Amino acid sequence: MLDEPLPLDDRGFAYGDGLFETVLVRDGQALLWRAHLERLERGAERLGFELPDPASLQALPARCGPGLTVLKLVVTRGSGGRGYRPPGVAEPRWRWSVAPFAPQPERWRHGVVVRLCQLRLSWQPRLAGIKHLARLENVLARQEWQDENIAEGILCDGDGNLVEATAMNLIWRRAGVLETPRLDRCGVAGTLLEALGERLPIHRVQASDLALREADAAWVLNSVQGVWPLRRLVSAEGTRLKDWSLERQDSLQSAAHSLLGYPGSEDLRDLVAK
Structure with missing residues (x-):
């Protein structure tokens, strides 16, 4: 799990400048996985930055362990820029977490x-x-x-x-x-x-x-x-x-x-x- 704290100048932390997904994972298999990744890609295109190595996401569901879990993915534009003005070249950050889940x-x-x-x-x-x-x-x-x-x-x-x-x-x-x-x-x-x-x-x-x-x-x-x-x-x-x-x-x-x-x-x- 990526549990490094975000710096205070991270634009997702400061301005909500980023995206997230919550994905249902069953025994290491993500449900509607392609749809979640495609929505992330559409969101990054709208916000005007590129996702950092989307291929690295493919291994995440298998790391969620057995049973029913929720994988939360967060990507921000990263740091930089001045005030609301974003950096000319973004260096996005990924963070993710996994939690056990029981439906109702x-x-x-x-x-x-x-x-x-x-x-x-x-x-x-x-x-x-x-x-x-x-x-x-x-x-x-x-x-x-x-x-x-x-x-x-x-x-x-x-x-x-x-x-x-x-x-x-x-x-x-x-x-x-x-x-x-x-x-x-x-x-x-x-x-x-x-x-x-x-x-x-x-x-x-x-x-x-x-x-x-x-x-x-x-x-x-x-x-x-x-x-x-x-x-x-x-x-x-x-x-x-x-x-x-x-x-x-x-x-x-x-x-x-x-x-x-x-x-x-x-x-x-x-x-x-x-």
Whole structure:
């Protein structure tokens, strides 16, 4: 593990000038690995620096050990430059860590409660889709609630259009059509969402939270936790806005979990009972 401290003049530390990925690793095999590396490459291109020897990353998953772990990769532009002005030639830094991981199967099976956040995401198309280090908006949104019964917060942009959850992507089914928010102005293009889009017809739309309330099923998802069906949506003030039945939410979860090696919906009853 690279545990060397970052110097105070590192631009990732000082300005959030860098990228990160969190990768699910099962017995030394990284899930959706190519998608994570491709998103890192897109992010580095957007920020205007080159990744330091991407080939050196290939051996990392095998070093994570047995069982289920999460590999966190961080790359910064490095040090240099004056103030906000970046150096003419960047010398990026890698850091990585590994932690044991246990998913939450009760959320797979029984669904979750989510709330609408008061915070509105700002637009910045040049950063949209990538997983950059400047995540203060997400931190402030997650600070809005302390209720352990609420699993996630749903974020909209300044125009009231749905974008994502604080740490997950969002999909819903309305009038028989799978929909997910457009991420061309802000938000993170999750690797599990992208992989599902290659298997299922998921339409990217611009829609307010009214679309979510019109949906007959909805999910939040990411490449570590898998898919959590939504059971209830509440307002920022705690008012109940929508309840969903979980009976019609099985197929998308099964398709997603097959990509991560997690149980499909047909296996969850036995898993949770244990």
